[in-house]
Amino acid sequence: MDHRIKDDAELKLVLASGENDSFEFKSSVPPPDILARNLSAFSNTTGGTVLFGIREDGTVSGADAQRVQHALEKAQVNLSSSPSTAVYEIPYQGKTVVAVDVAPSTSGPVLSRGAALMRVGSTIKPITPDRVVSTLPVKEASVRSLSEEIGQLAETISRQSTTIEDLRRELVKATSWRRRLLDWIGAGIVGAVIALIIAKW
Numbered sequence: 001m002d003h004r005i006k007d008d009a010e011l012k013l014v015l016a017s018g019e020n021d022s023f024e025f026k027s028s029v030p031p032p033d034i035l036a037r038n039l040s041a042f043s044n045t046t047g048g049t050v051l052f053g054i055r056e057d058g059t060v061s062g063a064d065a066q067r068v069q070h071a072l073e074k075a076q077v078n079l080s081s082s083p084s085t086a087v088y089e090i091p092y093q094g095k096t097v098v099a100v101d102v103a104p105s106t107s108g109p110v111l112s113r114g115a116a117l118m119r120v121g122s123t124i125k126p127i128t129p130d131r132v133v134s135t136l137p138v139k140e141a142s143v144r145s146l147s148e149e150i151g152q153l154a155e156t157i158s159r160q161s162t163t164i165e166d167l168r169r170e171l172v173k174a175t176s177w178r179r180r181l182l183d184w185i186g187a188g189i190v191g192a193v194i195a196l197i198i199a200k201w
Contacts, residue, residue: 003022003023003047003048003049003101004049004086004088004099004101005049005051005090005099007090008090008091008092008093011090011092011097012092014051015054015058015060016058018058018122019056019122020121020122021045021046021048021119021120021121021122022046022047022048022049023048023049023050023051024038024042024048024049024050024051024122025051025054025055025056025058026050026051026052026053026054026063027053027054027055027056027061028052028061028063029052029063029067029068029071030071032071032074032075032077032078033075033078033112033113035050035071035072035074035075036075036076036077036078036079036112036113037112037115037117037124038050038102038124039072039075039076039079039083039085039100039102039110039112040079040083040109040110040111040112040115040116040117041112041117041118041119041124041125042083042102042104042119043083043102043103043104043105043110044104044105044109044110044116044117044118044119044127044131045104045118045119045120045131046104046119047101047102047103047104048101048102048119049099049100049101049102050099050100050102051097051098051099052068052097052098052099052100053095053096053097053098054097060092060093060095060097061095062095062096062097063096063097063098064096064098065087065089065096065098068087068098068100069087072085072087072100078112078113079110079111079112080109080110080111080112080114081105081107081108081110083102083103083105083110084102084103085100085101085102085103086100086101087099087100087101088101109127109131109132109157113164114160114164115160115161115164115165115168116132116157116158116160116161117161117165118131125165126158126161126162126164126165127157127158127161128154128158129154129155129157129158130154132154132157132158133154
């Protein structure tokens with residue numbers, strides 16, 4: 001599927017439509033692991049385009065192509081295989097939007113830090129077993145003879161990806177400053193109560 005935006009008129013249509021299963025907006029260059037998740041998700045579905053220099057509300061802030069290219073190289077280190085990508089600039093109202101087109105995988109699922117992900121609308125979800133099977137490069141005869149084994153493998157990958165995603169969310173929660181602040185406050189209260197009890201004895 002060709003997602004390449006050819007001119008500012010096409011970009012204007014994409015901006016009006018918003019994020020979806022084919023387009024992701026980034027106002028700035030995210031950390032490599034976040035960008036890798038986007039690359040994996042697009043690669044494991046029908047492909048898509050990450051547009052840098054666009055806020056979620058569709059307003060254009062502009063981006064630097066060299067920074068995007070550097071981030072793309074770092075993100076690919078987090079992937080099991082590098083999907084085919086194309087980076088190009090789109091001039092728009094005096095600013096530059098940098099596009100990264102991601103082609104669909106033809107050689108099996110692309111894993112991001114061990115997780116197989118897919119694009120569903122404007123979100124990233126763990127890949128489904130059916131989607132895993134559809135990304136595998138096998139011939140018709142091989143499909144018949146290996147279908148059960150592939151189905152089991154796909155189910156395992158799906159469960160592992162869900163577990164990895166759950167663990168990632170828990171890690172983000174556990175390392176957030178709010179969570180640490182609540183833990184410190186809770187520990188302080190418990191310490192004060194214990195000190196009060198000891199002082200009364």
